[in-house]
Protein backbone atom coordinates (compact mmCIF):
# COMPACT_ATOMS: atom_id res chain seq x y z
CA UNK A 1 0.00 0.00 0.00
CA UNK A 2 1.25 3.47 -0.82
CA UNK A 3 2.54 5.46 2.17
CA UNK A 4 -0.22 8.02 1.80
CA UNK A 5 -2.93 5.37 1.98
CA UNK A 6 -1.33 3.74 5.00
CA UNK A 7 -1.29 7.13 6.77
CA UNK A 8 -4.98 7.58 5.95
CA UNK A 9 -5.85 4.12 7.29
CA UNK A 10 -3.96 4.72 10.53
CA UNK A 11 -5.54 8.15 10.84
CA UNK A 12 -8.98 6.51 10.77
CA UNK A 13 -7.86 3.96 13.35
CA UNK A 14 -6.80 6.79 15.66
CA UNK A 15 -10.36 8.09 15.87
CA UNK A 16 -11.65 4.80 17.19
CA UNK A 17 -8.75 4.10 19.57
CA UNK A 18 -10.01 2.61 22.88
CA UNK A 19 -8.38 1.22 26.02
CA UNK A 20 -10.21 -0.10 29.08
CA UNK A 21 -7.19 -0.05 31.36
CA UNK A 22 -3.53 0.89 31.68
CA UNK A 23 -2.31 -2.40 30.17
CA UNK A 24 -4.42 -2.05 27.07
CA UNK A 25 -3.26 1.52 26.69
CA UNK A 26 0.38 0.52 26.94
CA UNK A 27 -0.22 -2.11 24.27
CA UNK A 28 -1.58 0.62 21.96
CA UNK A 29 1.39 2.86 22.63
CA UNK A 30 3.75 0.03 21.75
CA UNK A 31 1.72 -0.88 18.65
CA UNK A 32 1.86 2.61 17.19
CA UNK A 33 4.54 4.76 18.77
CA UNK A 34 7.33 2.56 20.18
CA UNK A 35 10.62 2.11 18.32
CA UNK A 36 9.11 -0.78 16.42
CA UNK A 37 5.62 0.73 16.27
CA UNK A 38 3.59 1.14 13.09
CA UNK A 39 3.85 4.92 12.93
CA UNK A 40 7.57 4.89 13.68
CA UNK A 41 7.97 2.40 10.85
CA UNK A 42 6.31 4.88 8.48
CA UNK A 43 9.00 7.44 9.28
CA UNK A 44 11.61 4.90 8.13
CA UNK A 45 9.65 4.37 4.93
CA UNK A 46 9.41 8.14 4.50
CA UNK A 47 13.19 8.37 3.98
CA UNK A 48 12.85 6.71 0.61
CA UNK A 49 9.94 8.71 -0.86
CA UNK A 50 10.74 10.90 -3.87
CA UNK A 51 11.74 14.47 -2.99
CA UNK A 52 8.67 16.04 -4.61
CA UNK A 53 6.31 14.05 -2.33
CA UNK A 54 8.31 14.65 0.84
CA UNK A 55 6.66 17.90 1.82
CA UNK A 56 3.06 16.66 1.63
CA UNK A 57 3.77 13.24 3.12
CA UNK A 58 5.98 14.69 5.83
CA UNK A 59 3.14 16.95 6.96
CA UNK A 60 0.62 14.09 6.91
CA UNK A 61 2.99 11.84 8.83
CA UNK A 62 3.70 14.45 11.52
CA UNK A 63 -0.01 15.09 11.86
CA UNK A 64 -0.62 11.35 12.29
CA UNK A 65 2.03 11.06 14.99
CA UNK A 66 0.65 14.08 16.87
CA UNK A 67 -2.89 12.72 16.67
CA UNK A 68 -1.74 9.35 18.01
CA UNK A 69 0.13 10.98 20.91
CA UNK A 70 -2.78 13.24 21.83
CA UNK A 71 -5.24 10.34 21.67
CA UNK A 72 -3.09 8.12 23.85
CA UNK A 73 -2.53 10.92 26.39
CA UNK A 74 -6.27 11.62 26.57
CA UNK A 75 -6.96 7.94 27.16
CA UNK A 76 -4.29 7.87 29.88
CA UNK A 77 -5.90 10.77 31.74
CA UNK A 78 -9.30 9.13 31.52
CA UNK A 79 -7.97 5.86 32.94
CA UNK A 80 -6.12 7.69 35.77
CA UNK A 81 -9.29 9.61 36.73
CA UNK A 82 -11.23 6.38 36.79
CA UNK A 83 -8.64 4.73 39.00
CA UNK A 84 -8.65 7.65 41.47
CA UNK A 85 -12.45 7.52 41.68
CA UNK A 86 -12.48 3.77 42.23
CA UNK A 87 -9.84 4.03 44.93
CA UNK A 88 -11.68 6.63 46.96
CA UNK A 89 -14.70 4.36 47.05
CA UNK A 90 -13.10 0.98 47.40
CA UNK A 91 -9.57 1.23 48.73
CA UNK A 92 -9.93 0.84 52.47
CA UNK A 93 -6.17 0.97 52.96
CA UNK A 94 -5.94 4.47 51.46
CA UNK A 95 -4.58 7.11 53.88
CA UNK A 96 -7.63 9.08 55.02
CA UNK A 97 -7.89 12.80 54.54
CA UNK A 98 -6.62 14.41 57.75
CA UNK A 99 -9.42 15.44 60.13
CA UNK A 100 -8.91 18.92 61.51
CA UNK A 101 -9.28 18.40 65.27
CA UNK A 102 -10.41 21.34 67.36
CA UNK A 103 -8.90 22.21 70.72
CA UNK A 104 -10.35 22.33 74.22
CA UNK A 105 -11.52 25.77 75.28
CA UNK A 106 -9.28 27.24 78.02
CA UNK A 107 -12.29 27.81 80.27
CA UNK A 108 -13.30 24.16 79.91
CA UNK A 109 -9.75 23.05 80.67
CA UNK A 110 -9.62 25.13 83.85
CA UNK A 111 -13.16 24.23 84.95
CA UNK A 112 -12.33 20.55 84.56
CA UNK A 113 -9.13 20.99 86.55
CA UNK A 114 -11.06 22.66 89.39
CA UNK A 115 -13.64 19.84 89.30
CA UNK A 116 -10.93 17.22 89.30
CA UNK A 117 -9.12 18.74 92.30
CA UNK A 118 -12.29 18.92 94.40
CA UNK A 119 -13.48 15.48 93.29
CA UNK A 120 -10.39 14.06 95.03
CA UNK A 121 -11.78 15.26 98.37
CA UNK A 122 -15.26 13.93 97.77
CA UNK A 123 -17.09 16.72 95.93
CA UNK A 124 -19.55 15.72 93.22
CA UNK A 125 -21.00 17.94 90.48
CA UNK A 126 -24.42 19.59 90.76
CA UNK A 127 -26.12 21.62 88.05
CA UNK A 128 -28.89 24.21 88.17
CA UNK A 129 -30.86 26.26 85.65
CA UNK A 130 -29.49 29.46 84.13
CA UNK A 131 -32.97 30.93 83.82
CA UNK A 132 -33.93 31.19 87.46
CA UNK A 133 -36.34 32.88 89.83
CA UNK A 134 -35.77 35.47 92.52
CA UNK A 135 -36.37 32.99 95.32
CA UNK A 136 -33.47 30.68 94.42
CA UNK A 137 -31.01 33.37 93.35
CA UNK A 138 -31.66 35.88 96.13
CA UNK A 139 -34.57 35.23 98.51
CA UNK A 140 -33.49 31.92 100.03
CA UNK A 141 -29.89 33.12 100.12
CA UNK A 142 -30.76 35.74 102.70
CA UNK A 143 -30.68 38.75 100.38
CA UNK A 144 -32.88 41.45 101.92
CA UNK A 145 -35.78 42.47 99.64
CA UNK A 146 -34.16 45.82 98.86
CA UNK A 147 -30.67 44.37 98.20
CA UNK A 148 -29.00 46.24 95.29
CA UNK A 149 -27.87 43.02 93.54
CA UNK A 150 -31.43 42.77 92.23
CA UNK A 151 -30.96 46.15 90.62
CA UNK A 152 -31.50 46.25 86.86
CA UNK A 153 -27.84 47.27 86.60
CA UNK A 154 -26.75 43.86 87.85
CA UNK A 155 -29.47 41.40 87.02
CA UNK A 156 -31.10 40.59 83.69
CA UNK A 157 -34.82 40.17 84.21
CA UNK A 158 -36.80 38.27 81.63
CA UNK A 159 -39.98 39.91 80.42
CA UNK A 160 -42.90 37.54 80.53
CA UNK A 161 -44.55 39.22 77.58
CA UNK A 162 -42.25 40.46 74.87
CA UNK A 163 -41.95 44.22 74.93
CA UNK A 164 -43.89 44.58 78.19
CA UNK A 165 -41.58 45.77 80.92
CA UNK A 166 -43.18 44.76 84.19
CA UNK A 167 -41.46 43.72 87.39
CA UNK A 168 -40.82 40.03 86.89
CA UNK A 169 -39.69 37.09 88.92
CA UNK A 170 -37.88 35.37 86.06
CA UNK A 171 -34.22 36.26 85.69
CA UNK A 172 -30.85 35.04 84.46
CA UNK A 173 -28.87 33.85 87.45
CA UNK A 174 -26.19 36.35 88.45
CA UNK A 175 -24.23 33.76 90.43
CA UNK A 176 -24.04 29.99 90.85
CA UNK A 177 -24.95 30.30 94.55
CA UNK A 178 -28.51 29.64 93.34
CA UNK A 179 -27.50 26.00 92.80
CA UNK A 180 -26.83 25.78 96.56
CA UNK A 181 -30.49 26.43 97.31
CA UNK A 182 -31.60 23.89 94.70
CA UNK A 183 -29.29 21.22 96.15
CA UNK A 184 -30.16 21.95 99.79
CA UNK A 185 -33.88 21.74 99.10
CA UNK A 186 -33.57 18.45 97.20
CA UNK A 187 -30.86 16.55 99.14
CA UNK A 188 -30.28 15.71 102.75
CA UNK A 189 -26.91 16.38 104.46
CA UNK A 190 -24.15 15.42 104.28
CA UNK A 191 -23.86 17.48 101.10
CA UNK A 192 -20.58 18.02 99.28
CA UNK A 193 -21.12 19.54 95.84
CA UNK A 194 -19.35 21.62 93.28
CA UNK A 195 -21.60 23.70 91.02
CA UNK A 196 -19.97 24.94 87.82
CA UNK A 197 -21.91 27.10 85.41
CA UNK A 198 -22.48 30.24 83.43
CA UNK A 199 -23.79 33.40 85.07
CA UNK A 200 -25.09 36.69 83.67
CA UNK A 201 -24.72 40.29 84.77
CA UNK A 202 -25.79 43.51 83.15
CA UNK A 203 -22.28 44.84 82.57
CA UNK A 204 -20.89 46.85 79.66
CA UNK A 205 -18.56 44.55 77.71
CA UNK A 206 -14.89 45.49 77.97
CA UNK A 207 -11.50 43.81 78.40
CA UNK A 208 -12.27 43.40 82.11
CA UNK A 209 -16.02 42.79 82.27
CA UNK A 210 -18.56 40.81 80.28
CA UNK A 211 -22.30 40.27 80.44
CA UNK A 212 -21.73 36.58 81.01
CA UNK A 213 -18.95 34.61 82.66
CA UNK A 214 -18.41 31.35 84.55
CA UNK A 215 -18.29 30.44 88.19
CA UNK A 216 -17.67 27.36 90.27
CA UNK A 217 -19.53 27.22 93.55
CA UNK A 218 -18.68 24.84 96.37
CA UNK A 219 -20.93 23.72 99.22
CA UNK A 220 -20.24 21.40 102.14
CA UNK A 221 -22.90 20.72 104.78
CA UNK A 222 -22.51 18.20 107.57
CA UNK A 223 -22.39 18.00 111.34
CA UNK A 224 -19.49 19.92 112.91
CA UNK A 225 -18.18 21.61 109.77
CA UNK A 226 -15.95 24.46 110.87
CA UNK A 227 -14.11 27.43 109.42
CA UNK A 228 -10.90 25.42 109.81
CA UNK A 229 -12.34 22.84 107.37
CA UNK A 230 -13.05 25.63 104.90
CA UNK A 231 -9.52 26.99 105.20
CA UNK A 232 -7.94 23.55 104.77
CA UNK A 233 -10.06 22.72 101.73
CA UNK A 234 -9.17 26.02 100.07
CA UNK A 235 -5.48 25.71 100.90
CA UNK A 236 -5.45 22.22 99.38
CA UNK A 237 -7.18 23.54 96.25
CA UNK A 238 -4.80 26.50 95.87
CA UNK A 239 -1.68 24.34 96.16
CA UNK A 240 -3.04 21.79 93.67
CA UNK A 241 -4.07 24.49 91.21
CA UNK A 242 -1.16 26.93 91.45
CA UNK A 243 1.72 24.89 92.88
CA UNK A 244 2.80 23.59 96.31
CA UNK A 245 4.53 26.83 97.29
CA UNK A 246 1.24 28.78 97.08
CA UNK A 247 0.08 30.56 100.24
CA UNK A 248 -3.45 31.75 101.01
CA UNK A 249 -4.83 34.67 102.98
CA UNK A 250 -8.43 35.12 104.17
CA UNK A 251 -9.74 38.65 104.57
CA UNK A 252 -13.03 39.40 106.35
CA UNK A 253 -15.80 40.33 103.92
CA UNK A 254 -19.56 40.33 103.57
CA UNK A 255 -21.98 38.12 101.62
CA UNK A 256 -25.65 37.84 102.62
CA UNK A 257 -25.55 34.02 102.53
CA UNK A 258 -22.45 33.39 104.67
CA UNK A 259 -21.52 34.38 108.21
CA UNK A 260 -18.68 34.92 108.79
CA UNK A 261 -17.64 35.71 105.20
CA UNK A 262 -14.21 36.10 103.70
CA UNK A 263 -12.40 36.85 100.50
CA UNK A 264 -9.45 34.66 99.70
CA UNK A 265 -6.19 35.79 98.14
CA UNK A 266 -3.38 33.55 96.94
CA UNK A 267 0.26 34.59 96.91
CA UNK A 268 0.83 36.09 93.45
CA UNK A 269 1.82 33.20 91.21
CA UNK A 270 3.55 35.56 88.81
CA UNK A 271 6.10 37.20 91.15
CA UNK A 272 5.91 34.56 93.89
CA UNK A 273 4.68 37.14 96.40
CA UNK A 274 7.43 39.73 96.09
CA UNK A 275 5.19 42.25 94.32
CA UNK A 276 4.70 42.96 90.60
CA UNK A 277 2.40 44.92 88.32
CA UNK A 278 -0.07 42.01 88.18
CA UNK A 279 -0.63 41.99 91.95
CA UNK A 280 -0.22 45.78 92.07
CA UNK A 281 2.84 45.41 94.26
CA UNK A 282 0.95 43.65 97.08
CA UNK A 283 2.17 40.09 96.45
CA UNK A 284 -1.45 38.81 96.71
CA UNK A 285 -4.28 38.27 94.23
CA UNK A 286 -7.92 37.72 95.13
CA UNK A 287 -9.46 34.57 93.70
CA UNK A 288 -12.69 33.78 95.53
CA UNK A 289 -15.36 34.57 98.09
CA UNK A 290 -16.28 32.14 100.87
CA UNK A 291 -17.69 31.70 104.33
CA UNK A 292 -19.79 29.60 106.70
CA UNK A 293 -23.31 29.07 105.38
CA UNK A 294 -25.60 31.50 107.22
CA UNK A 295 -28.07 29.64 109.52
CA UNK A 296 -30.89 31.62 107.87
CA UNK A 297 -29.96 29.99 104.54
CA UNK A 298 -29.94 26.50 106.05
CA UNK A 299 -33.34 27.09 107.63
CA UNK A 300 -34.80 28.60 104.42
CA UNK A 301 -33.74 25.40 102.66
CA UNK A 302 -35.21 23.11 105.32
CA UNK A 303 -31.95 22.11 107.05
CA UNK A 304 -31.80 22.23 110.84
CA UNK A 305 -29.12 24.83 111.62
CA UNK A 306 -28.76 23.53 115.19
CA UNK A 307 -27.63 20.15 113.90
CA UNK A 308 -25.82 21.05 110.71
CA UNK A 309 -23.28 23.64 109.64
CA UNK A 310 -21.41 24.13 106.43
CA UNK A 311 -19.12 26.19 104.29
CA UNK A 312 -19.47 27.62 100.81
CA UNK A 313 -17.22 29.31 98.30
CA UNK A 314 -17.51 30.75 94.82
CA UNK A 315 -14.85 31.54 92.24
CA UNK A 316 -14.73 32.96 88.71
CA UNK A 317 -13.37 30.54 86.11
CA UNK A 318 -12.18 33.40 83.90
CA UNK A 319 -10.23 34.83 86.84
CA UNK A 320 -8.48 31.50 87.56
CA UNK A 321 -7.79 31.07 83.82
CA UNK A 322 -6.24 34.54 83.67
CA UNK A 323 -3.96 33.65 86.54
CA UNK A 324 -2.92 30.39 84.91
CA UNK A 325 -2.60 31.55 81.32
CA UNK A 326 -2.38 35.37 81.52
CA UNK A 327 -5.30 36.11 79.23
CA UNK A 328 -5.55 39.89 79.42
CA UNK A 329 -8.80 40.49 77.55
CA UNK A 330 -11.98 38.71 78.72
CA UNK A 331 -13.56 39.09 75.30
CA UNK A 332 -11.11 36.57 73.82
CA UNK A 333 -12.94 33.80 75.67
CA UNK A 334 -16.11 34.23 73.65
CA UNK A 335 -14.89 35.45 70.26
CA UNK A 336 -14.01 32.00 68.92
CA UNK A 337 -10.82 33.24 67.30
CA UNK A 338 -8.91 30.07 66.43
CA UNK A 339 -5.58 31.93 66.69
CA UNK A 340 -6.35 32.35 70.40
CA UNK A 341 -7.90 28.92 70.95
CA UNK A 342 -5.08 27.04 69.18
CA UNK A 343 -2.63 28.30 71.80
CA UNK A 344 -4.17 25.87 74.29
CA UNK A 345 -3.61 22.84 72.05
CA UNK A 346 -0.97 21.25 74.26
CA UNK A 347 -2.59 22.13 77.61
Ligand code: DAH
Nearest residue numbers: 175177289290291312313314
Ligand atom coordinates in the same frame (compact mmCIF):
# COMPACT_ATOMS: atom_id res chain seq x y z
N1 DAH B 1 -21.88 34.42 94.84
C1 DAH B 1 -20.73 35.27 95.03
C2 DAH B 1 -20.53 36.16 93.84
O1 DAH B 1 -21.06 35.88 92.81
C3 DAH B 1 -19.50 34.43 95.20
C4 DAH B 1 -19.52 33.69 96.51
C5 DAH B 1 -19.03 34.29 97.64
C6 DAH B 1 -20.04 32.43 96.60
C7 DAH B 1 -19.04 33.66 98.86
C8 DAH B 1 -20.07 31.75 97.83
C9 DAH B 1 -19.56 32.41 98.94
O2 DAH B 1 -20.58 30.55 97.97
O3 DAH B 1 -19.58 31.74 100.12
O4 DAH B 1 -19.86 37.14 93.95
